[in-house]
Amino acid sequence: MAKVVDAAFTKDLPKVELHAHLTGSITPHCLHQIWTQRRLEDPNMSLQDPLEAMSRDKSWDIMTFFPLFSKYIYELCSTPASIIYSTNAVLHDFKEDGVVYLELRTTPRSSSSMSKDDYITTTLSCIDRFPDLNVMATYLILSVDRRNSPEEAIEVVDLAIRYRSRGVVGVDLCGDPSKGDVSTFKEAFHKAKLYGLKISLHFAEIPASSSLLELSTLLSFQPDRLGHVIHVPNEIKDQVEDRKLGLELCVSCNVKAKLIEGGVIDHHFVSWVKTGCPVILCTDDVGVFDSTLSNEYLLIAQAFNLSRNDLIDLCDRAVEAIFGDKHQKQRLWALINDAREKWMHTD
Numbered sequence: 296m297a298k299v300v301d302a303a304f305t306k307d308l309p310k311v312e313l314h315a316h317l318t319g320s321i322t323p324h325c326l327h328q329i330w331t332q333r334r335l336e337d338p339n340m341s342l343q344d345p346l347e348a349m350s351r352d353k354s355w356d357i358m359t360f361f362p363l364f365s366k367y368i369y370e371l372c373s374t375p376a377s378i379i380y381s382t383n384a385v386l387h388d389f390k391e392d393g394v395v396y397l398e399l400r401t402t403p404r405s406s407s408s409m410s411k412d413d414y415i416t417t418t419l420s421c422i423d424r425f426p427d428l429n430v431m432a433t434y435l436i437l438s439v440d441r442r443n444s445p446e447e448a449i450e451v452v453d454l455a456i457r458y459r460s461r462g463v464v465g466v467d468l469c470g471d472p473s474k475g476d477v478s479t480f481k482e483a484f485h486k487a488k489l490y491g492l493k494i495s496l497h498f499a500e501i502p503a504s505s506s507l508l509e510l511s512t513l514l515s516f517q518p519d520r521l522g523h524v525i526h527v528p529n530e531i532k533d534q535v536e537d538r539k540l541g542l543e544l545c546v547s548c549n550v551k552a553k554l555i556e557g558g559v560i561d562h563h564f565v566s567w568v569k570t571g572c573p574v575i576l577c578t579d580d581v582g583v584f585d586s587t588l589s590n591e592y593l594l595i596a597q598a599f600n601l602s603r604n605d606l607i608d609l610c611d612r613a614v615e616a617i618f619g620d621k622h623q624k625q626r627l628w629a630l631i632n633d634a635r636e637k638w639m640h641t642d
């Protein structure tokens with residue numbers, strides 16, 4: 296009997312998740328709990344119920360997606376209590392899906408009841424206190440938003456340096472790709488590199504953010520990994536391949552936010568997986584796009600006719616690109632070897 300790739304198999308795979316935005320990973324259900332509590336405290340609160348605002352039949356594009364955070368979820372999750380509740384839920388959800396190593400990324404933000412420092416220490420405390428740390432190791436990446444000023448970007452890097460000993464492993468550049476001038480962040484990313492932080496960059500998400508100038512500037516930041524890599528011109532593709540950069544591919548996000556034309560079968564996974572770059576399947580924003588990491592593996596297997604061994608190999612290569620240390624890598628490779636052994640003997 297052929298050994299099928301099904302949901303039980305992809306859930307059991309020891310997966311690493313390297314591109315998950317914390318706020319985008321909160322489910323509408325969890326946000327609804329926070330909304331309900333807020334309504335009890337303030338019956339005049341006018342924010343829409345997340346079950347409606349983020350209903351599953353809603354369709355997203357670049358114009359509607361980014362304001363969902365800046366104008367809605369950030370309003371809802373603006374207190375330490377809501378950050379604790381939602382971060383714990385996100386950690387629990389990834390662990391339940393069979394994630395064994397997680398790098399969560401988040402943009403430091405403040406509100407009337409917390410500073411950026413408070414936001415980060417609150418998130419790090421949730422990670423420290425997570426009861427299943429031995430099952431799922433979690434690290435934090437701090438994000439610079441493309442709308443940030445150069446000073447704000449340096450502030451993010453300084454925070455990352457300050458909280459390094461507590462589990463911050465790198466910095467990211469994210470946000471609406473139609474906004475901002477990436478060259479203004481040179482100094483910030485240079486400082487990050489100088490202090491030994493790892494760098495991941497959102498790269499070529501839309502045609503407008505894929506000019507030779509922008510992509511060459513981003514490569515000059517010496518990134519360790521790139522996210523999305525959709526509209527990459529050939530000369531830049533060669534450089535990415537030469538450097539063997541880790542590539543964080545977010546299939547459902549790209550399809551559902553219409554960053555690519557067509558469906559999963561049309562995804563650029565197929566062109567990158569043939570290169571020497573480690574390809575890492577990631578969820579991006581599971582709370583919005585409603586596809587868990589195990590489901591991403593299933594979708595890719597179905598679309599490209601991949602076997603169990605192909606998926607185990609994919610998990611194996613992904614480990615090369617983690618920002619964690621060699622002990623984490625050894626732990627992950629041991630888990631992957633165990634999975635290979637187990638599934639070889641299971642129908």
Ligand SMILES: CNc1ncnc2c1ncn2[C@@H]1O[C@H](COP(=O)(O)O)[C@@H](O)[C@H]1O
Pocket residue numbers: 316317318319361364365400401402438440469470471472497500548552579580
């Ligand atoms: C198409 N995918 C994407 N492309 C670019 N940036 C994205 C993103 N998905 C999420 N973000 C960035 O992550 C923030 C939310 O999480 P945090 O508040 O940081 O935890 C968004 O505001 C956006 O800046």
